[in-house]
Amino acid sequence: MSLNGAPPVPPPRRTIALSWFVVGLLIVAGVAIAGTAAYSALRSSGPATPGNLTVTDDLGRTVVVPLDPERVAVLSPSIMDIMFRLGLRSHVVGVDCYAAADGGLAEDYSPDQVALWGLSSSMCIQIGPTFAPEMLENLTPQLVLASTIVSVAEVETISTTLKVPVVMLQPPTLSGILVDVDLVGTIFGVSSEAAALNAKLSAGLYNATVVTGNLSTLPTVLVTYYADPNGYWTYGPGSFGESLIEIAGAIGAGANATLPYPELSPAQVLVANPSVIVYGVGFGVNESTYTAGPLWSEFSAVKNGNLTGIDSNWLTEPDPTMILDGLPTLLAAFHPSAA
Amino acid sequence: MGATARAGPTPSAERRGRRRWLLLVALVVGGIALAAGSTLLGTVAIPPQVVVQVLLHEVSGGQLYPDPCAGTNVAPRLCGAYEVIVWQLYVPEILLALIVGAGLGISGGALQGVFRNPLADPFLLGISSGGTIGAAVIYVYRFEVAQADLFLPLFAFVGAVATGLLVLGVARGRFSSVETLLLTGVALANLLSAVLSLVLLYNPVGSEQVTFWLLGGLGLATWEVDGIAAGGVLVLATLLVLYGRALNLIQLGHDVAQSAGVDARRVRLRVILLASLTTAIAVAFTGIIGFVGLVSPHIVRRLWGTSYRVVLPGAAVVGAIFLLAARDANYLLFPGSLLPIGIFTAFAGVPFFLYLLYRQRTGSTMGSV
Numbered sequence: 001m002s003l004n005g006a007p008p009v010p011p012p013r014r015t016i017a018l019s020w021f022v023v024g025l026l027i028v029a030g031v032a033i034a035g036t037a038a039y040s041a042l043r044s045s046g047p048a049t050p051g052n053l054t055v056t057d058d059l060g061r062t063v064v065v066p067l068d069p070e071r072v073a074v075l076s077p078s079i080m081d082i083m084f085r086l087g088l089r090s091h092v093v094g095v096d097c098y099a100a101a102d103g104g105l106a107e108d109y110s111p112d113q114v115a116l117w118g119l120s121s122s123m124c125i126q127i128g129p130t131f132a133p134e135m136l137e138n139l140t141p142q143l144v145l146a147s148t149i150v151s152v153a154e155v156e157t158i159s160t161t162l163k164v165p166v167v168m169l170q171p172p173t174l175s176g177i178l179v180d181v182d183l184v185g186t187i188f189g190v191s192s193e194a195a196a197l198n199a200k201l202s203a204g205l206y207n208a209t210v211v212t213g214n215l216s217t218l219p220t221v222l223v224t225y226y227a228d229p230n231g232y233w234t235y236g237p238g239s240f241g242e243s244l245i246e247i248a249g250a251i252g253a254g255a256n257a258t259l260p261y262p263e264l265s266p267a268q269v270l271v272a273n274p275s276v277i278v279y280g281v282g283f284g285v286n287e288s289t290y291t292a293g294p295l296w297s298e299f300s301a302v303k304n305g306n307l308t309g310i311d312s313n314w315l316t317e318p319d320p321t322m323i324l325d326g327l328p329t330l331l332a333a334f335h336p337s338a339a
Numbered sequence: 340m341g342a343t344a345r346a347g348p349t350p351s352a353e354r355r356g357r358r359r360w361l362l363l364v365a366l367v368v369g370g371i372a373l374a375a376g377s378t379l380l381g382t383v384a385i386p387p388q389v390v391v392q393v394l395l396h397e398v399s400g401g402q403l404y405p406d407p408c409a410g411t412n413v414a415p416r417l418c419g420a421y422e423v424i425v426w427q428l429y430v431p432e433i434l435l436a437l438i439v440g441a442g443l444g445i446s447g448g449a450l451q452g453v454f455r456n457p458l459a460d461p462f463l464l465g466i467s468s469g470g471t472i473g474a475a476v477i478y479v480y481r482f483e484v485a486q487a488d489l490f491l492p493l494f495a496f497v498g499a500v501a502t503g504l505l506v507l508g509v510a511r512g513r514f515s516s517v518e519t520l521l522l523t524g525v526a527l528a529n530l531l532s533a534v535l536s537l538v539l540l541y542n543p544v545g546s547e548q549v550t551f552w553l554l555g556g557l558g559l560a561t562w563e564v565d566g567i568a569a570g571g572v573l574v575l576a577t578l579l580v581l582y583g584r585a586l587n588l589i590q591l592g593h594d595v596a597q598s599a600g601v602d603a604r605r606v607r608l609r610v611i612l613l614a615s616l617t618t619a620i621a622v623a624f625t626g627i628i629g630f631v632g633l634v635s636p637h638i639v640r641r642l643w644g645t646s647y648r649v650v651l652p653g654a655a656v657v658g659a660i661f662l663l664a665a666r667d668a669n670y671l672l673f674p675g676s677l678l679p680i681g682i683f684t685a686f687a688g689v690p691f692f693l694y695l696l697y698r699q700r701t702g703s704t705m706g707s708v
Contacts, residue, residue, distance in 0.1 A: 099540055129540055228551055229491075229558030230677045259674070265382035265677050267428050270420040294558060298423050 021122055029267065033041040040251075057168040058176065059148075065165045068189045069142035070195060071127055076147035079169050079318035082184050084191045085320050086115050094139040096149065097124040103247055110119040110313060114314070127154070137162050145169055145184070171318045173243045174327075177201065181320065197320060211331050211338050212249025219334055221245065222253040222264075222274035222301070225315050226285060227293035240318050250331035266295035277301040278333050280312030308333040359643050363653075370437075370660045377433045377663055378425060380670040382677060385421050389413055393425040427561070435560040435568060436666045437659040438682075439621045440631055442572040444658020446614040446621075446630025448639070448650045449579050452586035453610045454517055461618040461632035463521065464506045464529030466499045470622030472531055472538075473498020474552045491682055492559065495552070497622035502527060503615030507608065520611070554679030555628035557666060565679040566696070568624050576655055582610050583648035590647075628681050629690020631658050631665075637691070661687070 051067045073094040074080045083092055097104030104124040107115055113119070125139065126132040131154045136144070144158055144166045159166045167187070177197045185194025209335045212218075223245055226233040235241030236257035245252045253272040254262050264272070277299065279290045287309055296302055310333075314326030331338075378390050389408055396404040408418035445459040454463075461467075470484075473494040506527055510520040539549060551558070585606045588596040593603040621628070632654075639653035665683035669676070 230551060230556055231558070256578055265428075267381055267383040268675070269423040270424055271383050273415065273416065273420065295423065295427065298427070 018154045023031050053187060055167060055187065057183075058170045058172070058180065059168045061168060063159075063165050063167050065167060065187055066142050067187070069187075071139070072213045073136055073139060073141040073144045073164075074146075075125065075127060076169070076317075077113060077313065078147060078317040078322075079145045079180075079184075080109075080113070080117055080119075081317065081319035081321050082169075082181055085197055086181070086184060086188065086190050088184070088188055088190065089117060091188065092123070094123050094125045094136065094143055095119055096127045096146075096327055097121075098128040099126060103306050107283065110311070113313075131157070133157055133162060136164070143167065143187070160266065166292075172240065174205065174240075174247055174318070174323060177318055177320060177323060201320055201323045204327055208249070208327055208331060209334055212247075215249055215335070215338070218249055218251050219275045220253060221250040221276045221278065221334055222269060222272070222299075223278045223315060223330075224290065225280040225312055227279075227290045227296075228263075229294060231263045232269060232290075232293060233261065233263050235310060236260045236262045241315060244315070244322065244327070244330070248327060248334055250330075250334045266293070266298070269299060274299070274301050275304075276308070277335055278308045278310060278315075278330060280315045281309045282312045285312060306333075353397050353472040358574065361622065362628055362642055363656075366656060366660070370656065373660060373667070374433055374437065377436075377667050378429050380667050381424065381432075382670070382675055383424055384674070385425060386411060389421050390425055393422050394430075397426045398421075398492065406459075423589050430563050431560040431562050432557045432564045432661060432666065435557050436570050436663040438565065438568045439557075439625050439628065440635075440659040440662030441655040442568075442617045442621045442658070443628065443631040443662070444635035444654035444656070445576045445651050446580055446617045447634075447658070448636035448647070448654035449582070449610050449614045450587070450632075451636050452589065452605050452647050452650070453614075454521065455590060456521075458636065460629070460635070461614060461621070462528075462627065462629065463614065464524030465502050465531055466615055466618045467622055467627040468528045468531035469502025469505075470495040470499035470619060471552050471627065472535055473501075473623075474626070475535055475538055475549045478549055478552075492564070492623035495626075496619050499619035499622045500616060502531065503612070503619065507611060507615075517607075551679065552626035552701070553681075555681035555684075556677075556679050557625060558677075559624050564624055566689065568620055571620045572617060575613050575620070576651075579617070580648075580651050582606060582613075583646070583651050586610070586647035586651075590645075593635060612674065625681075626681070628662065628665075628684055630684045630692065631662050634688050634691050635661055 006116060052064050053067045054062060054064050056062050070091060071093045072083075072088075072091045074083055074092050075096040077096075080092065080095060083089060087233075095105070096108050098107035104121055104126060105119055107128070109117075109119060123139075125135045127150055131150070133154075136158065141164055144157065144164050146158075146166055146168055148168065148170045150158075150168075155166045155168065158164050167183075169183070171177050171180050178201050181194050181198050181201070182191075185191045185197075222232065223236060224232040224234050234254040234257075235245065235252055236254040236259050240262035242252055242255065242260075253269055253274045254264055257264070277290075279287070281287060290296060301307060308329070310326065310329050314322055314329065341389070378394065379385070379387055388411055392404040392409065392411075393407040396407040405420075407422055408415070413421065443461050447459070450456055450459040450461060450463060453459075473496070474491060476498075477491050477494050506520065506524045509527075510523045535549070585596070585601045588599050588601045589603050589606065596603045596606075618632070635654040635658040636650050638657045639650050643649045643653055662684065665680050665687065668683045668687075669678050669680060
């Protein structure tokens with residue numbers, strides 16, 4: 001009632017309708033939020049597992065993981081190699097892939113790997129060129145094992161938004177591969193299989209020290225995985241590849257570079273004068289990629305025929321295959337008389 | 340005007356003219372000195388004495404300094420490597436920088452004249468995108484000829500020329516205004532960029548090398564490449580210089596040009612075609628190197644005036660020096676590292692570009708354009 005006795009003015013009809021609309025909107029929003037929260041709470045409780053385990057991954061992150069998870073997403077060929085060698089292939093429900101080209105798998109996995117590991121496009125989780133979290137969620141994994149091909153932001157999305165624990169396996173050195181094998185063995189309850197695999201890997205590393213132990217001088221080598229008109233991509237200080245070259249008893253042509261993954265100009269290769277060149281092939285890179293590289297025919301290793309082309313996975317993927325197949329091949333290439 | 344012409348140049352005009360000639364001589368001499376000094380710069384530091392002796396050895400056909408490292412303590416094996424590096428890497432690289440810089444400079448000058456727009460550059464008509472698509476075809480589809488011989492630049496050249504011709508073709512006839520031509524070029528460039536992105540998205544292996552193309556580099560330099568590029572750029576640049584007078588008249592308006600006996604439309608098409616071919620050669624051998632074609636003509640205008648009879652050859656000289664300086668900046672600032680040369684031309688070119696915009700906003704017209 002108005003103080004001056006004038007009759008109160010009713011609100012216009014349009015204002016009333018708008019108020020009801022806003023109230024209705026708020027109710028709908030409230031129900032939606034409550035529903036989402038309930039669904040999220042249900043998800044975070046996760047499927048029934050025998051128990052949990054707290055582990056520290058290669059990036060120093062502490063992660064609580066389900067013990068012996070049945071559904072695992074593997075986002076790196078190197079981790080897939082460990083899983084397969086430990087007899088855990090049946091646990092893998094999804095793997096990394098790139099867009100939709102060639103079924104998505106061909107950019108990350110070689111045809112041999114696809115056949116050996118029984119991979120199919122239905123397992124594809126697109127991580128490049130953009131990460132598609134819905135593809136991961138659709139496979140309902142209990143655990144994600146990933147390397148640094150997955151970015152920190154993507155790890156955050158998986159672990160926080162999708163609430164799936166992520167263990168990062170990115171060994172900094174060859175011996176780090178054994179640590180990862182042990183960790184995977186612990187998570188899946190196959191410690192004895194892991195110990196057996198690690199025994200093989202240790203023997204491989206020991207053999208390398210036997211071959212290289214008596215060398216008076218170490219050869220300078222160029223281990224390259226890509227070439228373009230500017231030069232040859234190789235490994236520099238602090239890279240995993242440098243540790244591989246060192247264990248194989250050689251000095252990389254990029255040992256004095258300022259970057260861990262430098263591109264050496266042909267002038268730098270000429271001055272380094274590597275006595276052996278090892279180049280990676282596969283994934284669209286073949287021998288002609290290198291032979292057409294700048295001043296290739298001028299290198300003394302080329303003139304002397306000291307060239308070896310190897311599966312590029314053996315140079316780039318830090319996994320058991322690198323030690324069991326890649327390392328002996330490098331030893332034979334670097335020290336043909338000793339190996 | 341006529342009286343002045345009969346009476347001859349005034350003393351101040353004469354002084355100005357002399358000073359311009361001196362500037363030109365200084366620039367050419369400075370350019371030669373820069374080219375000579377550039378042989379000392381590269382991913383590998385070579386003793387200056389060895390560089391000089393290698394050059395004299397090679398130029399004299401081995402008559403001078405039969406042992407290029409004589410008088411130095413460089414080991415024989417290293418000496419052989421230095422010889423290859425200086426004569427087969429550094430010198431061809433320097434020459435390619437000069438040739439491509441000259442080509443981009445004169446193309447930029449010609450297109451700024453044709454479009455009467457100081458912001459026009461050689462990549463305005465989508466030529467760069469076309470060249471990159473051509474290069475990407477080789478890289479992405481992994482032909483066995485990848486990088487080999489001249490297939491890569493050939494594909495890039497074909498892509499660039501095809502794009503230029505397509506733009507000219509689309510913008511011909513009743514749609515032949517300058518605006519239509521420019522907008523057609525811009526639209527096509529965007530379309531080709533989208534196509535390139537799509538192709539790379541589905542072929543990530545090739546994307547590494549296409550990145551080299553997008554940022555430019557002198558890595559394909561060899562004596563053979565230099566010979567082809569120099570031949571092409573020399574012929575096309577000479578033809579472009581012949582259009583200097585016509586471009587001067589076009590600056591006064593198409594009607595004025597027409598009344599002076601210049602068919603503006605025909606000149607425009609021919610100059611665009613020649614500039615496109617010149618740019619295509621540059622793109623074919625070095626990828627996309629920005630700002631050389633944009634900046635060089637402006638420097639010439641500031642130094643020597645706005646006549647296109649001077650701007651065109653002048654832009655070639657300045658463009659050559661600019662690109663060579665960018666190459667040297669790479670090695671001086673990042674010793675031992677290979678960085679795409681387009682980064683350095685952009686670092687130098689962008690401030691100049693902004694300066695240009697600022698001058699335009701404050702009423703300056705940067706000469707007669």
